[in-house]
Amino acid sequence: MNDDLEQSFVQQLKTNQNIIHKICRLYTNGDDAHKDLFQEITIQLWKAFPKFRGDSKFSTWAYRVALNTAITLYRKSTRTVKTVDYEKQQFFISQEDYNFEEEERLKLMYQAVYQLNDIEKALVFMYLEDKDYSEISETLGISEVNARVKMNRIKGKLKKNLNP
């Protein structure tokens, strides 16, 4: 692999690294695991990079490889423990609209998301990223109708977890 390719890859990854961070946050618990998964995703992206022809956006392409790595290739269990350590998880609420009630609500919502299984997390992730159902269906390899049905079920499940 030549240096130009490597440089171009590193730059694009650096610009788009938040995609990977977000997936790591969703699928791991703690800094070490986060870094470990980030590294594995980087390796897989680099391995697949020669196949990336630029006919889609780097970010769109990276979503798929990163999710596939987290769900399929990563060997360590990505399932988080049932009780998530609240304090370890960062919730990013900016100071100006700080609202105690809202923060508590968000904490509970994040905890409910963490309790989902790997596949459900992938759907929620793409939903939160504002991906449409055609992209969700293409990324996971399920039909669009079924992706929609499943997403509605997940919403129901989250609701149940939140208001037992």
Next chain:
Amino acid sequence: MNMEELDLLKKDWQKSGDSFEQISEAEIYKMLHAKSSSIVKWILIVSILEFLFWSVITVLLNDDKYQNQLHKYGIEDFMFVVNSINYLIIIVFIYVFYKNYRNISTTDSTHQLMKNILKTRRTVRNYIWYNLAMITLSIIISIVMLFSHNAELISLMENAISKGHKMLFIIISVSVSAVFIMIIIGLFWLFYKLLYGILLKKLYVNYTELKKIDL
């Protein structure tokens, strides 16, 4: 969770995207040269070891002593044909495995990627079952040959027949051989169940989960 809550979550999620500690170019360069520990890599390593193991077993079993024995029993030509076919089948297995392995791509959909990984796995599993079947077959052939050519066994059998225990003798011989073969196959089955159970547990769970959505 009602729609309002999901919107709140979405808003927070998208806002939070920029707050990660950024990784530098130098760190990314370092990661590119780090070793992957992906499941595909482990399956490849284990599969190569398996191919090697069974190839070595096939070669080891086929030594001069074994050839002389075959010659004595007069099935040398027959076994030569069987062995040639055997080697051919092994080569086909390795070729199919390699082709499946090359098809694994992280740019496929999650469902397709999982299917491709499980396909490479199935190739190796079939290869192992094929080998176990071949071993079972050679044990059966050896036993038949022993009974028809081994002088000690033949006299033992004649002795049993003269005492009227022919059926008993046959039943005991067949049972002992069957138990022996079953123990060997059972051990291999257990070994592979454990090995791949550990390696593929997560993949299977997620694959089943994904397939359930599309039912």
